Amino acid sequence: xxxxxxxxxxxxxxxxxxxxxxxxxxxxxxxxxxxxxxxxxxxxxxxxxxxxxxxxxxxxxxxxxxxxxxxxxxxxxxxxxxxxxxxxxxxxxxxxxxxxxxxxxxxxxxxxxxxxxxxxxxxxxxxxxxxxxxxxxxxxxxxxxxxxxxxxxxxxxxxxxxxxxxxxxxxxxxxxxxxxxxxxxxxxxxxxxxxxxxxxxxxxxxxxxxxxxxxxxxxxxxxxxxxxxxxxxxxxxxxxxxxxxxxxxxxxxxxxxxxxxxxxxxxxxxxxxxxxxxxxxxxxxxxxxxxxxxxxxxxxxxxxxxxxxxxxxxxxxxxxxxxxxxxxxxxxxxxxx
Amino acid sequence: xxxxxxxxxxxxxxxxxxxxxxxxxxxxxxxxxxxxxxxxxxxxxxxxxxxxxxxxxxxxxxxxxxxxxxxxxxxxxxxxxxxxxxxxxxxxxxxxxxxxxxxxxxxxxxxxxxxxxxxxxxxxxxxxxxxxxxxxxxxxxxxxxxxxxxxxxxxxxxxxxxxxxxxxxxxxxxxxxxxxxxxxxxxxxxxxxxxxxxxxxxxxxxxxxxxxxxxxxxxxxxxxxxxxxxxxxxxxxxxxxxxxxxxxxxxxxxxxxxxxxxxxxxxxxxxxxxxxxxxxxxxxxxxxxxxxxxxxxxxxxxxxxxxxxxxxxxxxxxxxxxxxxxxxxxxxxxxxx
DNA sequence: TACCTTCTCTGCATCGTTGCATCCGCTCGT
DNA sequence: ACGAGCGGATGCAACGATGCAGAGAAGGTA
Numbered sequence: 001x002x003x004x005x006x007x008x009x010x011x012x013x014x015x016x017x018x019x020x021x022x023x024x025x026x027x028x029x030x031x032x033x034x035x036x037x038x039x040x041x042x043x044x045x046x047x048x049x050x051x052x053x054x055x056x057x058x059x060x061x062x063x064x065x066x067x068x069x070x071x072x073x074x075x076x077x078x079x080x081x082x083x084x085x086x087x088x089x090x091x092x093x094x095x096x097x098x099x100x101x102x103x104x105x106x107x108x109x110x111x112x113x114x115x116x117x118x119x120x121x122x123x124x125x126x127x128x129x130x131x132x133x134x135x136x137x138x139x140x141x142x143x144x145x146x147x148x149x150x151x152x153x154x155x156x157x158x159x160x161x162x163x164x165x166x167x168x169x170x171x172x173x174x175x176x177x178x179x180x181x182x183x184x185x186x187x188x189x190x191x192x193x194x195x196x197x198x199x200x201x202x203x204x205x206x207x208x209x210x211x212x213x214x215x216x217x218x219x220x221x222x223x224x225x226x227x228x229x230x231x232x233x234x235x236x237x238x239x240x241x242x243x244x245x246x247x248x249x250x251x252x253x254x255x256x257x258x259x260x261x262x263x264x265x266x267x268x269x270x271x272x273x274x275x276x277x278x279x280x281x282x283x284x285x286x287x288x289x290x291x292x293x294x295x296x297x298x299x300x301x302x303x304x305x306x307x308x309x310x311x312x313x314x315x316x317x318x319x320x321x322x323x324x325x326x327x328x329x330x331x332x333x334x335x336x337x
Numbered sequence: 338x339x340x341x342x343x344x345x346x347x348x349x350x351x352x353x354x355x356x357x358x359x360x361x362x363x364x365x366x367x368x369x370x371x372x373x374x375x376x377x378x379x380x381x382x383x384x385x386x387x388x389x390x391x392x393x394x395x396x397x398x399x400x401x402x403x404x405x406x407x408x409x410x411x412x413x414x415x416x417x418x419x420x421x422x423x424x425x426x427x428x429x430x431x432x433x434x435x436x437x438x439x440x441x442x443x444x445x446x447x448x449x450x451x452x453x454x455x456x457x458x459x460x461x462x463x464x465x466x467x468x469x470x471x472x473x474x475x476x477x478x479x480x481x482x483x484x485x486x487x488x489x490x491x492x493x494x495x496x497x498x499x500x501x502x503x504x505x506x507x508x509x510x511x512x513x514x515x516x517x518x519x520x521x522x523x524x525x526x527x528x529x530x531x532x533x534x535x536x537x538x539x540x541x542x543x544x545x546x547x548x549x550x551x552x553x554x555x556x557x558x559x560x561x562x563x564x565x566x567x568x569x570x571x572x573x574x575x576x577x578x579x580x581x582x583x584x585x586x587x588x589x590x591x592x593x594x595x596x597x598x599x600x601x602x603x604x605x606x607x608x609x610x611x612x613x614x615x616x617x618x619x620x621x622x623x624x625x626x627x628x629x630x631x632x633x634x635x636x637x638x639x640x641x642x643x644x645x646x647x648x649x650x651x652x653x654x655x656x657x658x659x660x661x662x663x664x665x666x667x668x669x670x671x672x673x674x
Numbered sequence: 675t676a677c678c679t680t681c682t683c684t685g686c687a688t689c690g691t692t693g694c695a696t697c698c699g700c701t702c703g704t
Numbered sequence: 705a706c707g708a709g710c711g712g713a714t715g716c717a718a719c720g721a722t723g724c725a726g727a728g729a730a731g732g733t734a
Contacts, residue, residue, distance in 0.1 A: 057693095285621075
């Protein structure tokens, strides 16, 4: 049993309250007592019980980050930024992984047993339905990452449409005449993917190029496996693409690998661009062009919003748009341009 | 303010205790009351306050997984296994990232404000000194991942020496005559790295090959960047290696990329093998041979140990050795063998 | 009828901490 | 000399939940 304030108080021959005062640096405590109490604290190795403290204060300084999957480096990198920025603000950021399981996601966000445990939640949703969104108590401090489908809550996102348009336009600028889009979900209308598809179509339209449904290649999840499979599918088309806009870097890296297996020259025969700017893309062969959302910025904005919400200062739900950048590396630089 | 037991009790016209009984399915509660209380619970949307419950019960069912860095896919993949296995056991596994900062690691493990918050800790240490280990109260339920340097605690690890020996032997078997080892820390004696180096030397000895200190290439951290830099260094040697055993897949992938830039054929001129079996290695060009520790097995073993420790059943500290496997892919298959 | 069980339901104390109010003793101003 | 003021230390209650013991009421037995 770890020592409590009571134990320390007994050891030092003072009241519990005085020990608490010393621990927290509160009030005026005479130097003499301070020293005596501190000695007892050190002696017994006292550590405050965060559970009890949080219960009393109604505040835990714990924030949960709910993510679909950590083995997507995008989330891993975002997590690092969140943890660092959270620490700077005095929060301990804990990560909670849903494994892309909507059921579990629902549990974590909705059932919210953790309401009392965490001061707030930052959620990157995958499968929340409208109905489920409406079940979330607004008393709850929550910030969502991603498309702002649900006006009751704060959101942080990038302009996915504009970014997707820029990526597609870049491929077209490199001389691609048939640009495919890879990453639409076959059944669920994942709003991020839908928005990116919008941007893709906008770019085609702007360049006066036709929209060919064959060139919209579905993927269940944003993984290498799916990217590899999709690439196989794309190459079986009667008129295969010469440019490939992937909705995530992982998809792109999977596609890249398959292209290599099939003997397709990248970027010579096929120019590829991804989305997310994960570290892996800097080390692939060829290196991967991508859209780079500013993860640090996103973390900062999300935590700022959440801090306000927790403090109850926030008024209207807000949507914050984070900056992004087009990074041109090897995979999209076509020869002769 | 979320509703408490008191609020529900008032609404249902029963005692607090009875509501608690209904919530927990305790004791015998008449069907009539059960229904009435349940109605009030639903009506008010009552959620138990985990803080209060944990404080009273002295048990939170929360387990923390302390890791150096999540953007190393090895840890991300391990984390997934831990979260899944933990959930199965009724634990919520929270992740805590130290960013490889020994100071922070020390804080998380030693200061252990969280003693009361978490029932137990699973720690993958990076920079704990002997002295620091000794400061950890044994009352604390902790399981370490990695070399069992500290006999006071439970450990789960693989046989790094044997695995390293197998990796090195494999390269030699492929016809390599000068095998380099990449990943020893230049200053700190990271025990995992040291053990892997032992295995490397053992394999050389067994093959009757000389040990050349020039072929032991240091790396500060197990990252792609470091791997890339080390590869440059290796290629500047008077007598460069024709085989490369990297202490992590990330190092190997960085080295692979640099090899490509330098125009070195892999595996033709240089055979490469990594360590960790991260997903990325299945999709690199060429695909990466590696040592694959059984992550699921490790997660299971760590949680089993921890569960015992928490229950106070554990007797002597134990070290559990997890299985591993040599995966031969493209990067180490030399032509003509 | 008297007594004992059994079944429900309840009140009290408690987990470890902090907010609030108070209390003691001393100094100070007039 | 006396009350006000203040620094220093304390006790009580409470955060929201559960363990425990016990109170009534209902039912069973001799």
